[in-house]
Amino acid sequence: MGVKVSVTKEYRSRNKKGSSEDVFSLDATFETGDELVVLFGRSGSGKTTTLRCIAGLETPESGSIVVNDQTYFDSSSGVNLQPQYRRPGYVFQNYALFPHMDVRKNIIYGLKGWDKEKKEERMFEMLRLLHIEGLEDRYPSQLSGGQKQRVALARALAPNPGILLLDEPFSALDMVVRMRLRERIKAIQNELGIPVLFITHSPEEAFSLADRVIVLHNGKVHQTGSPRDVFYSPVDRNVAELVGVSNIFDNGKVVERSPVGTVVEGRGLQFITSSSVDASENVSCGIRPENVHLKPYDENLLSGNGNVFAGNVINVTDKGSSKIMAVELDGSDFILLSEVPTRLSGEIDFSRVIVEISPDDVLVFE
Amino acid sequence: MLEDAWIPLLITLKVAVLSTAFVAVLGILISYALARREFRGKWLADIIVTLPLVLPPTVTGYLLVFLLGKNGIIGQTIFELTGWSLLFTWHAAVIAAFVVSLPLMVKTTASAISAVDRELEYAAYTLGHSELETMLFVTLPLAKKGILAGIVLSFARAVGEFGATLMVAGNIPGKTNTMSLSIYTAFQSGNDALANILVITLVVVSLLSMALTARFVDRWSV
Missing domain, CATH: 3.40.50.300 (P-loop containing nucleotide triphosphate hydrolases)
Structure with a gap:
């Protein structure tokens, strides 16, 4: 039936x-x-x-x-x-x-x-x-x-x-x-x-x-x-x-493939993703806002592996149960939207932040 | 004197009630078709039904004579089949009243039906009801105010009908002399007393029918 x-x-x-x-x-x-x-x-x-x-x-x-x-x-x-x-x-x-x-x-x-x-x-x-x-x-x-x-x-x-x-x-x-x-x-x-x-x-x-x-x-x-x-x-x-992946960039270029993941370059930054990438050029990537994690700025974190960037919070929208923070990343015109639960957002200094994205959360599509 | 007023009133009521009954039934069907169905020649049907609204009643009457007379298409057929001539009978007066009041019924009713939310009809279809059942129990009850207004207008128009009636039914005393025609005759012949009685009667009848329908409309509204 x-x-x-x-x-x-x-x-x-x-x-x-x-x-x-x-x-x-x-x-x-x-x-x-x-x-x-x-x-x-x-x-x-x-x-x-x-x-x-x-x-x-x-x-x-x-x-x-x-x-x-x-x-x-x-x-x-x-x-x-x-x-x-x-x-x-x-x-x-x-x-x-x-x-x-x-x-x-x-x-x-x-x-x-x-x-x-x-x-x-x-x-x-x-x-x-x-x-x-x-x-x-x-x-x-x-x-x-x-x-x-x-x-x-x-x-x-x-x-x-x-x-x-x-x-x-x-x-x-x-x-x-x-x-x-x-x-x-x-x-x-x-x-x-x-x-x-x-x-x-x-x-x-x-x-x-x-x-x-x-x-x-x-x-x-x-x-x-x-x-x-x-x-x-x-x-x-x-x-x-449609499903709310708000951080999307196009025309990404594959610069490195390793067992850990694939590195895609776009908007002046390098993202490592664990998704499989068939093409080597014109790759589109996206990150859901709730998977963009913010931490208080700490220079030591920048040397870590994976997707770690520094940036400035330029806008905050309060949705009640969560806050949407717009972060301008250093060395790029890419503005990432991050959704932070309101109860966690108190820890973040609203000007300078560290952005962390797990390679699993960098989605790749046509 | 009393008879001179009484008989025209009875003739008028007979003609108006009958024509309005036909107008109501046919008008609803035509209105539904115009508002809800797509068919070839719909624009033409719309024009033909509306035409008597814009034509002078004498012209409508002339065209009816053309159709219903012994040499007319319809009149000839009826005469050959039954040996019966339609013109200058009270039946012809009913037909004249029907033709001139139908557009009033159709215009009001069709717009009332168009205003009924189609989703309600679709809902009835998904609940297993045929188009006819849906029309009877969903569409028409929801359009009843417009339908009632159409009936009142048609009745008033039938009562007041003059020109077309004179052309097809004449002004035969005791047969086709309706109130409107009798008022004209009485006035022309200088019988002002009769004219006054007829006018007052007609005004009272009209006001009464309006008051009654107003009460109905109130009771029917949800």
Whole structure:
């Protein structure tokens, strides 16, 4: 069981100015099992179009979609099931609760053909599952954002769908509610054992939620893998930027290969990396900000092995639980961003610092 | 005298209620098609439905005579099949009222349907409901204010219809002399007393129907 998707489609996306539209071509192929899959990418990357194609709300130009061994769409044999026959559990970005029905009716609406008592029983079961008992007589306009989201989930899950599709379901919710609902989604997926496809552009959400991450960029699947794979071994520059590798330099040149690692020269500095480097020129490297370690300035440390540099902190951004420090390295125009947990940042003198980066954390990609 | 006012009122109500009933049902279907479906010749359908809104009613009436008369395409077919002539009957008055008030219904209803969030319809589809079920239980209930406004406007337009009715149904006493036509006749013949009664009756009926619908709209709004 699971999902097999291979589709192409022209799609439009509002550009940043909001007025005109950009045309992209989606060409996405991936396969997943009964797991929690996060479709991850920027807005306009084709995530929503992909999800809508699976639900049958949009028709691909060509390709095939197979869910739980049932063919939903196949351009070569002309199969295209209507959404009514696919019946996915679909949670829309704006919730799409029926404003003229109370919570009870919203949830029961998907239970076409059930006995009246069964409907009622199932409705209460769903309210319990999502911890929203007592809301059954409220109208959507009387619910908070988090409650609406839970009702939307309850409605989607009530008819026992074979697949659950969620389109950026938590984007309008505050942090605490988000964290709670993430935990709920994960628990529900574990319990039901159905494929769950979840769209997000938040790296944090992708990392904390996914069994598998599919990274989309400009309509193409760039990488598929566990969150760890994607976040710590991005295959290319686009994925690296998406997953938050903020310190990237291009046009690196391999100057030395040794059993300890490969030395890449770029931006006037030499970095040693334990990643394998196939090319010898035009190498791109990146370092996650949390892997750039800062220490109080001490001349003796500079003679050590590995990636040790001296630099000056030129800017600090406080994110609450951590601080982002911009460090200008000596002898280079490269400004490294370092994320330091707030509880450790007190030890650092904010002007002159030593930067240490483990060779394991210098990522290399195309 | 009382009969001179009573009969035109009954004729007017009969014509307006019937035409509004047809306008409501057909108008909703046409509006849904225009707002939600893509089909060939959609722009043409839109123009044909809207045309009576911009044409002078006498011109609409003339075109109807052209279609419904014994030599007209529709009129001839009906005559040959049933031996029945449509023109100068109260049925013709219903058709005239229908044609001139349909655009008011369609314009209001189509924009109300367009304003319904499509995601709600898609949600209903993913929950297993057909397009017809979705239209009946999601789209139309959410567009009901616009639909009701369209019905009220259409009814008012049907009650006030003059030009097209005169062309296709004439002004036959006891058969097709609606309130509007009777007011004109009474005024022309110097029967001011009758004209006054008719005008007051028409004003009262119009105000009453508006007040009633206002109450309905209030009760229906969520």
